[in-house]
Amino acid sequence: MSGHEPxxxxxxxxxxxxxxALAEGAxxxxxxxxxxxxxxxxxxxxxxxxxxxxxxxxxxFMQMEDEIASICAVIGAVWAGARGMTATSGPGFSLMxxxxxxxxxxxxxxxxxxxxxAGPGTGQATKVGGGDLMQAKWGSHGDYTPIAMxxxxxxxxxxxxxxxxxxxxxxxxxxxxxxEEAVGHLKEGLTVDAPPAVINHREEKGATPFGxxxxxxxxPMPAFGEGEKLLITGxxxxxxxxxxxxxxxxxxxxxGRINDKIMNHRDEIVDTEAHAVDDADIVVVACxxxxxxxxxxxxxxxxxxxxxxxxxxxxxxxFPDDIIRTVCGSGRKILVPEMNRGQxxxxxxxxxxxxxxxxxxxxxxIIHPHLIMETIRGIA
Amino acid sequence: xxxxxxxAEYLNSGHMACPGCGASLSMRHALKVLGEETxxxxxxxxxSIIAGGFPTTALSVPLLHVPFATAAACASGxxxxxxxxxxxxxxxxxxxxxxxxxxxxLQALSGAAERREDFLYVCYDNExxxxxxxxxxxxxxxxxxxxxxxxxKEFAYGKKDILEILRAHRPAxxxxxxxxxxxxxxxxxxxxRKRRGFRFIHLLSPCPPGWKIDSRDSLAVTxxxxxxxxxxxxxxxxxxxxxxxxEPAHPVPVADYLRAQGRFRTVRDEDLxxxxxxVDERLESFR
Numbered sequence: 001m002s003g004h005e006p007x008x009x010x011x012x013x014x015x016x017x018x019x020x021a022l023a024e025g026a027x028x029x030x031x032x033x034x035x036x037x038x039x040x041x042x043x044x045x046x047x048x049x050x051x052x053x054x055x056x057x058x059x060x061f062m063q064m065e066d067e068i069a070s071i072c073a074v075i076g077a078v079w080a081g082a083r084g085m086t087a088t089s090g091p092g093f094s095l096m097x098x099x100x101x102x103x104x105x106x107x108x109x110x111x112x113x114x115x116x117x118a119g120p121g122t123g124q125a126t127k128v129g130g131g132d133l134m135q136a137k138w139g140s141h142g143d144y145t146p147i148a149m150x151x152x153x154x155x156x157x158x159x160x161x162x163x164x165x166x167x168x169x170x171x172x173x174x175x176x177x178x179x180e181e182a183v184g185h186l187k188e189g190l191t192v193d194a195p196p197a198v199i200n201h202r203e204e205k206g207a208t209p210f211g212x213x214x215x216x217x218x219x220p221m222p223a224f225g226e227g228e229k230l231l232i233t234g235x236x237x238x239x240x241x242x243x244x245x246x247x248x249x250x251x252x253x254x255x256g257r258i259n260d261k262i263m264n265h266r267d268e269i270v271d272t273e274a275h276a277v278d279d280a281d282i283v284v285v286a287c288x289x290x291x292x293x294x295x296x297x298x299x300x301x302x303x304x305x306x307x308x309x310x311x312x313x314x315x316x317x318x319f320p321d322d323i324i325r326t327v328c329g330s331g332r333k334i335l336v337p338e339m340n341r342g343q344x345x346x347x348x349x350x351x352x353x354x355x356x357x358x359x360x361x362x363x364x365x366i367i368h369p370h371l372i373m374e375t376i377r378g379i380a
Numbered sequence: 381x382x383x384x385x386x387x388a389e390y391l392n393s394g395h396m397a398c399p400g401c402g403a404s405l406s407m408r409h410a411l412k413v414l415g416e417e418t419x420x421x422x423x424x425x426x427x428s429i430i431a432g433g434f435p436t437t438a439l440s441v442p443l444l445h446v447p448f449a450t451a452a453a454c455a456s457g458x459x460x461x462x463x464x465x466x467x468x469x470x471x472x473x474x475x476x477x478x479x480x481x482x483x484x485x486l487q488a489l490s491g492a493a494e495r496r497e498d499f500l501y502v503c504y505d506n507e508x509x510x511x512x513x514x515x516x517x518x519x520x521x522x523x524x525x526x527x528x529x530x531x532x533k534e535f536a537y538g539k540k541d542i543l544e545i546l547r548a549h550r551p552a553x554x555x556x557x558x559x560x561x562x563x564x565x566x567x568x569x570x571x572x573r574k575r576r577g578f579r580f581i582h583l584l585s586p587c588p589p590g591w592k593i594d595s596r597d598s599l600a601v602t603x604x605x606x607x608x609x610x611x612x613x614x615x616x617x618x619x620x621x622x623x624x625x626x627e628p629a630h631p632v633p634v635a636d637y638l639r640a641q642g643r644f645r646t647v648r649d650e651d652l653x654x655x656x657x658x659v660d661e662r663l664e665s666f667r
Contacts, residue, residue, distance in 0.1 A: 037483075037484070038479075038509040038512040038513070038515040038528075039512060040512050040513075043512050043513055043515060043527075046515065046528060047513075047515070047527045047528060050527070050528040050529070050530060051530050054530070054531070061528075063515065063516055063528050065482075065483035065484055065486065065518065066448075066449060066483060066484035067484075091424075091447065091448065095449070121447075122424060122428070122445065122447070
């Protein structure tokens with residue numbers, strides 16, 4: 001830890017891969033703790049963090065023995081006052097699921113980058129996939145509500161990772177950056193502005209760390225060694241952290257609050273971007289790398305006179321139900337292209353008034369614009 | 381020892397190993413000894429790639445690719461089911477890299493050894509996660525460069541002593557070997573095949589891209605590991621002690637082994653003396 005290098009990349013234009021930009025975004029957001037385990041196609045995040053955290057005062061890089069150890073080291077570090085992240089891909093994300101539930105019930109803010117590859121199982125380790133979206137929502141047992149980002153560019157691998165840390169700290173919740181191999185290994189321009197606003201979790205002397213006066217509130221969070229009496233458990237606990245595994249009221253209150261604190265504030269969390277949807281007969285709902293193909297497709301089809309638009313989800317969890325209701329109303333056709341067997345389309349169907357048409361590709365390739373254009377011409 | 385190896389091949393041409401890969405040569409000769417009545421259980425490792433894809437699968441024995449952490453667990457299930465079906469003659473061989481053995485697979489390995497499962501576990505140790513692009517593992521030796529130890533692995537850490545961990549489990553058979561010393565290698569696989577119970581073979585397996593050596597020097601450099609005492613060829617005796625099976629044939633200083641490889645280029649001359657002492661003491665303990 002020489003401390004000679006500036007911690008955050010100075011403002012300017014850079015040419016990086018998505019995985020490198022994600023690591024830089026984490027550092028810009030104040031992440032100084034990384035624990036991880038090699039897995040394609042995410043390993044470059046770990047490699048970048050190994051080199052960068054070595055240069056930064058107070059930076060800690062740990063290579064762990066597996067993904068369970070990786071996320072659990074981050075959980076430990078966060079309670080010791082650090083801001084931490086790990087990164088992985090499908091099989092490693094699967095191994096992390098128990099600890100993700102633990103982080104949710106203990107309200108531990110942390111960021112997990114899942115650079116998705118084609119699954120299930122070992123699948124295609126070096127090929128792109130988008131099949132972890134439902135796992136991000138439902139992967140651990142029980143009821144909890146995580147937040148998940150869907151970057152579509154190298155710029156967003158940087159920007160949305162910063163936002164992921166800020167959301168994790170604001171809502172005391174695990175936040176996922178659901179990159180895909182195609183954006184992780186994509187190399188393109190990145191513009192870094194002035195250092196971003198970094199949000200810290202709320203601290204309050206003497207406050208109880210697991211309860212709040214508001215039923216959907218986020219309690220303040222102390223760290224070890226700050227003079228607070230801290231007891232942290234993955235079992236059902238009351239506002240002080242005491243185990244109350246026999247008390248139905250405490251269990252109901254706790255599971256209610258850790259879900260409501262996200263769902264009741266989803267307007268502040270959900271982020272979408274609309275392109276040419278106002279007069280559209282056909283709306284394409286997409287996220288991540290696929291939305292790049294869609295944007296090209298709708299711009300091309302507009303020149304042919306087809307009224308098509310794109311609704312891009314920059315966050316997928318919590319799901320933007322109200323926006324889907326508004327943009328995907330009856331009378332419109334809704335196309336949902338995705339690199340899985342219809343995980344997002346099913347969610348869109350819950351809220352859309354119009355006909356929802358899935359377009360799925362699960363052969364380890366991206367969905368090319370021509371396939372989207374062909375499909376749209378077929379349904380127009 | 382007389383060179384008496386079958387001309388039968390169970391590793392066929394068309395495999396996907398890099399030139400100079402020790403893991404492909406090791407598998408080829410291991411299967412020559414174990415024969416076609418062998419089932420290979422393979423977690424994520426270089427060999428997941430080397431084995432190739434259907435219909436060009438390079439092994440002509442059955443192969444079970446399994447999740448990263450689970451070689452010893454899956455092999456346990458295969459062996460128990462075979463025994464229940466009266467197929468005792470079939471050899472079950474778990475074949476895992478150092479990451480899948482020293483790190484993520486250690487829990488399953490310990491469980492299988494403790495249950496005295498009747499199969500052969502082989503760790504082909506190339507001393508880092510080579511398949512994902514050369515990240516350190518707990519088998520990476522002190523001083524070695526990897527992408528996650530950009531300045532060389534810290535000397536305080538060194539290489540996890542997997543032999544001592546296995547020895548504490550009192551397995552039926554416990555040896556080290558390397559294909560760079562083939563007579564010793566073949567004798568040990570032959571002995572392992574005859575034993576019953578949990579058997580563990582630790583192979584040092586050269587990796588030219590990871591070790592930053594020329595592929596043509598792969599075996600010569602690995603022989604230096606044995607001759608310098610960095611990788612002693614040992615066997616656990618009936619009393620549970622590890623004993624040398626071969627003295628280094630042409631003893632050389634540790635520096636000769638390290639300086640033959642690009643991955644140790646950040647090791648300073650003054651670091652060599654304590655390393656040499658550590659190696660000498662360990663070698664002596666096996667005499």
